Amino acid sequence: xxxxxxxxIEKLKEIxxxxxxxxxxxxxxDTHPEERKALEDHNKFVRISYQLKSEFExxxxxxxxxxxxxxxxxxxxxxxxxxxxx
Amino acid sequence: xxxNKRGFHIDMKLAQVYIPMQLYGETFEIKQALRYGTLxxxxxxxxPPQNTME
Amino acid sequence: MWYYxxxxxxxxxxxxxxxxxxxxxxxxxxxxxxxxxxxxxYLTQRYTMPIPQAKALLTDIGTEELAHWEIxxxxxxxxxxGATPEQMKNAGLGDHYSQHDNALYPHDAAGVPFxxxxxxxxxxxxxxxxxxxxxxxxxxxTYERLxxxxxxxxxxxxxxxxREREVVHFQRFGEALMLVQEHYQHKHIFY
Numbered sequence: 216x217x218x219x220x221x222x223x224i225e226k227l228k229e230i231x232x233x234x235x236x237x238x239x240x241x242x243x244x245d246t247h248p249e250e251r252k253a254l255e256d257h258n259k260f261v262r263i264s265y266q267l268k269s270e271f272e273x274x275x276x277x278x279x280x281x282x283x284x285x286x287x288x289x290x291x292x293x294x295x296x297x298x299x300x301x
Numbered sequence: 302x303x304x305n306k307r308g309f310h311i312d313m314k315l316a317q318v319y320i321p322m323q324l325y326g327e328t329f330e331i332k333q334a335l336r337y338g339t340l341x342x343x344x345x346x347x348x349p350p351q352n353t354m355e
Numbered sequence: 356m357w358y359y360x361x362x363x364x365x366x367x368x369x370x371x372x373x374x375x376x377x378x379x380x381x382x383x384x385x386x387x388x389x390x391x392x393x394x395x396x397y398l399t400q401r402y403t404m405p406i407p408q409a410k411a412l413l414t415d416i417g418t419e420e421l422a423h424w425e426i427x428x429x430x431x432x433x434x435x436x437g438a439t440p441e442q443m444k445n446a447g448l449g450d451h452y453s454q455h456d457n458a459l460y461p462h463d464a465a466g467v468p469f470x471x472x473x474x475x476x477x478x479x480x481x482x483x484x485x486x487x488x489x490x491x492x493x494x495x496x497t498y499e500r501l502x503x504x505x506x507x508x509x510x511x512x513x514x515x516x517x518r519e520r521e522v523v524h525f526q527r528f529g530e531a532l533m534l535v536q537e538h539y540q541h542k543h544i545f546y
Contacts, residue, residue, distance in 0.1 A: 228366055232331040235364065238419065239340040242523070243323070245412040246530040253325045260331075278361045293361070297429040301366030317536065318485070320529030335365065336512070338519025346522050348499050348515065 219300060223275050228301065230267050236260045357418065364422045365516045368509035369433040374446030376505050377434040379464050383501070383517075384427045386463030387473045388493040390517075394420035396474035396490060400483045406538050409480065409531045413487075416524055423517055428459055430513060481539075484532040488525060495521040 240257040247253060272282055276289035284290055313319055327342050334340045337347075383389045397417030404410045435443075435457055443452040450466055461469040475486050498518035502511055 227362060231362060231364070231366060232335045234362070235335045236328075236331045236340055238364070239334065239523070242412065242415055242419075242527050243325070245415055246408050246527055246534065247322070247325065248408065250325050256328070279358055281358065290361075296361055296363045296425070297432050299366075301368045318488075318529070318532060320526070320533055322530050322533060323526060336516070338365075338516040339523050341523075344523050344526060345519065348502060348518055 226271050233260050233264045363426055367426050367429050367513040370507045370509050373434050374438055374448055377431045378448055379504050380431050382464040382497055385461030385469040388497050390420045390424035390427055391461055392473040399476045403478055404480050408534050412527055412531050431459055480535050484528055487528045491521045491525040
C-alpha cells in the first residue's frame with residue numbers, strides 16, 4: 216500500500232462518522248418526513264460535514280469531481296479509498 | 302396484541318404484513334454509531350447475539 | 356444522477372492476505388443476495404413506486420448498496436493484494452485467476468457470474484417491497500455466515516457494519532410498505 220498520512224486518515228474518519236449520521240437520518244426522514252427533531256439533527260450534521268469537508272479538501276485535495284481543485288487536477292491523485300490503510 | 306403501542310393499526314387485517322413505525326428517540330454518539338452500523342439503539346442487533354446492551 | 360465521493364462509508368481494513376475469505380466474500384460482490392443485486396433491484400423498482408417516501412427510500416437505499424458494493428470490493432482487493440498465481444490456485448481461485456488475473460469480477464462465491472435474474476421488478480409496489488424485505492434478510496443471513504468464516508478483526512468489523520445496515524434497511528422497507536398499503540387503502544383499492 217502506498218505511503219499515507221496519519222492525520223489525513225483521522226480527519227477522513229471524522230468525516231465518515233458525521234456523514235454516516237447524515238445518511239442514517241436521511242433514511243429515517245424518507246419514511247418520517249414530518250419528524251421535526253430528526254430533521255433538525257440531520258441539518259445540524261450536514262453543516263458539520265460541510266465544514267469538515269471544506270477543511271479537508273483545502274488540505275488534502277478534492278473528494279469529488281465537482282470540488283474546486285488546485286493545479287494540476289488533484290482529484291485523480293491522493294489515495295483512492297480502496298488503497299488506504301485505515 | 303396492544304394495538305395502541307407504537308402506531309400499530311387498530312384493526313389489523315388478514316393477509317397483510319405489519320411493521321411498527323420507528324419513533325424518533327435516543328441516538329448513539331456518532332463514532333459509536335459508525336462502528337455499530339446504526340444511529341439508533343433500538344435498531345442495534347449485534348451478532349453473535351449478546352445478553353446485555355453494550 | 357450519481358456523484359462519487361472518494362470515501363468509503365465504513366473504514367474497511369484487513370489484517371493480512373486471505374484468499375479463502377476473498378473467495379467467500381464474492382457472495383456479496385456478485386451473488387444473488389449481493390450488494391450489487393440489491394443496488395440494481397432497488398434502483399430499478401423505484402420508478403414505479405406510487406408515493407414519494409418510497410421513491411426516495413428506494414433511491415437512497417439503492418445508492419447506499421452501491422457504497423456497500425464498494426466496501427466488499429475493497430475487502431476483496433486488500434485480501435488478494437500481492438497474491439501469486441500459485442497462492443490463487445491453492446485457494447480455489449485458479450479459475451478466477453485464469454480469466455481475471457488479480458482483478459475483481461462480479462461473480463458469486465462459486466464463480467457464477469452476476470445476472471439480472473437475481474432481481475425482480477414486478478411493477479406491483481406491494482410485491483416489490485416484500486421482495487426487498489426478503490432480500491435484506493437474505494443479505495443479513497449471508498453476512499452472519501461470512502462473519503463465522505473468519506477471525507480477521509478488520510474483516511469482521513466491516514461485515515458486522517454491513518450486516519447491521521441490512522437490519523436497518525429491513526425496518527425502512529417495512530415502513531415504506533406500511534405507507535404504500537395505507538396509500539392504497541385510502542384510494543379504496545382492495546386486493
